[in-house]
Amino acid sequence: xxxxxxxxxxxxxxxxxxxxxxxxxxxxxxxxxxAQLRRRIRLGDGPEVFARAxxxxxxxxxxxxxxxxxxxxxxxxxxxxxxxxxxLPGLRRPRLVIPCRVVATVSExxxxxxxxxxxxxxxxxxxxxxxxxxxxxxGVWFEVIAFSRPGAWYARLGGPVTRGVQRAAVARYLRAxxxxxxxxxxx
Numbered sequence: 001x002x003x004x005x006x007x008x009x010x011x012x013x014x015x016x017x018x019x020x021x022x023x024x025x026x027x028x029x030x031x032x033x034x035a036q037l038r039r040r041i042r043l044g045d046g047p048e049v050f051a052r053a054x055x056x057x058x059x060x061x062x063x064x065x066x067x068x069x070x071x072x073x074x075x076x077x078x079x080x081x082x083x084x085x086x087x088l089p090g091l092r093r094p095r096l097v098i099p100c101r102v103v104a105t106v107s108e109x110x111x112x113x114x115x116x117x118x119x120x121x122x123x124x125x126x127x128x129x130x131x132x133x134x135x136x137x138x139g140v141w142f143e144v145i146a147f148s149r150p151g152a153w154y155a156r157l158g159g160p161v162t163r164g165v166q167r168a169a170v171a172r173y174l175r176a177x178x179x180x181x182x183x184x185x186x187x
Contacts, residue, residue, distance in 0.1 A: 005071045005083060005085070005097070008083060008097055008099070008121075009071060009072065009081065009083055012081050012083060012099035012101075012119050012120075012121065013081045015099070015119045015120050015121075016119075016120075017101060017103070017117045017118065017119060018117075018118045018119060018120060018122065018125045018151055019031075019034075019117065019118065019125050019126055019127070021127070021147075022103040022104070022117055022127070023103050023104040023115065023127075024127060024147065025104075025115045025127045025128065025129035025145045025146065025147065026104045026106055026113075026115050026129050026131070026145075027104070030147050031147060033149070034125075034126055034147035034148055034149050035147065035148055035149060035163065036146070036147050037144070037145070037146040037147070037148075037166065037167070037170065038143065038144070038145050038146075039143065039144050039170050039171075039174060040141050040142060040143035040144070040174075041141065041142055041143075041174045041177070041178050042139060042140070042141055043132070043140040043141060043142055043177065043178055043181035043182070044139075044140050044181060044182065045138050045139055045140060046138055046140070047134070049140040049181050050110075050112075050132060050134045050140045052180060052181050053132045053140060053142055053177055053180065053181035054112040054113070054132045056177060056180045056181070057112070057113055057114075057130050057131075057132055057142070057177060058075070058076060058112065058113070058114065059075075060073055060076065060082075061176065061177065061180060062130050062142075062144075062173040062176055062177050063084055063173070064176075065172070065173070065175075065176025065177065065179070065180065066169060066172035066173050066175075066176050067086075067087075067172065068084050068085060068086055069084075069085035069087070070082055070083070070084060070085070071083040071085060076102045076105060076114040076116070077102060077105060078102055078103065078104060078105060079101065079102065080101065080102040081099070081100070081101050081102075081119070082099075082100050082101075082102070082116070083097050083098065083099055083100075084097075084098040084100060085097055085098070086098065096123070097121070098121070098122050098123065099118075099119035099120070099121045099122055100116040100117065100118060100119060100122065101116060101117055101119055102114055102115070102116050103115050103116060103117045103127065104129075106131065110133060110134040110135075111131060111132070111133045111134075112131070112132050113129060113130045113131035113132055114129070114130060115127055115128065115129035115130070115145075116128060118148075118151060121152075122151055122152070123150070123151055123152040123154065123155040123162070124148040124149065124150060124151045124152075124155055124162075124166070125148060125149050125150070125151035126146060126147045126148030126149060126151075127146065127147060127148070128144065128145070128146040128148075129143075129144070129145040129146070130142075130143075130144055130173065131143050131144075131145065132177075140181065142174060142177040142178065142181070144170045144173050144174065146166070146170070148166070150162055
């Protein structure tokens with residue numbers, strides 16, 4: 001299985017993004033012809049919560065905490081290619097391999113995270129960003145920002161079910177980061 005992932009990874013590295021609006025989730029504007037999604041959750045307050053959540057997100061924690069594998073799992077830097085691997089419940093072999101490329105990162109005193117975009121083979125065409133922010137009142141937030149449209153035939157066929165699957169994954173991202181960001185002894 002590792003050899004299969006290595007082969008798929010090498011192929012994904014040679015491919016181009018499936019959309020032209022790279023980086024729009026972190027800098028806007030959103031392209032109008034895509035469905036848009038923006039969900040956020042308050043994580044707590046203060047620099048410790050911000051640091052803990054930011055480090056977790058930058059280490060692919062939202063994805064791993066939501067039950068996905070990340071191959072190879074190196075640091076999310078612009079241009080890095082990754083495979084997000086979704087395993088089907090109860091089965092070892094069948095899985096969905098989702099090729100992505102990191103298109104932008106942000107590392108500011110009050111904002112940190114990254115965005116990745118779809119490569120050929122991804123079920124959707126578009127981009128997702130994972131950002132931790134600290135507001136003026138010292139509140140810390142985790143936000144997932146996305147724009148997408150169906151890319152693969154099965155995603156187009158799935159219609160509203162496909163959107164439901166994306167919303168469920170985003171909810172799992174939010175819960176995973178919230179669980180790690182909570183101060184010790186809470187949660």
